Amino acid sequence: MNEALPRSFFSRPSQAVAPDLLGKLLVRKIGKIKFVGKIVEVEAYLGEEDPAAHAAKGRTGRTEVLYGEPGRAYIFQIHTHNCLNIVTETDKPSCVLFRALEPVSKNFDNTNGPGKLCRALHITKELYGVDMTRSDSPLYIVDSNEQFEVVTSARIGISKAADWPLRFHVKDNPYVSR
């Protein structure tokens, strides 16, 4: 068990990966400590065609990972906090943002937000570019067979293209942000 999702899982459009990512388990290992959280809210970013995506700005170094392999972790710093994303599609700088997690292992909490999520899991620039498709990485995704209802809604917290239905979250889950 606890086998990381294959790279092929992420080699699809963000809007296809995002909803499938819900209910999956995010594993964060810090030394011998392991945090496990269920993904309950995500947000898809398409890339160059998405005005709200960082890649749309035409960056090359800061968003380097976005242009790289799918399944890689993209750590983005917002103000004094960090945000965790996972890269999708090789050709496009698209990715999926983890907005909220439901604590499975009870050694952490307050994960109902992008910045809070990273703070709780102690995610820093050190994890930038980490391969999340390997179960020996400090950060990876594990499959789950749980049943739940997915809700699609408009994105939040951005100024451009905020009305695009690229936000997905588990219905009736107390850990979903705002």
Add this chain to the structure above:
DNA sequence: GATAAGATCATCT
């Protein structure tokens, strides 16, 4: 000129 790091202002709790 380009990349990296730190901060401010609006919205939500």
Add this chain to the structure above:
DNA sequence: GATGATCTTATCA
């Protein structure tokens, strides 16, 4: 009071 896919300034190439 806290959080948040942005913006400005500083340092390196």
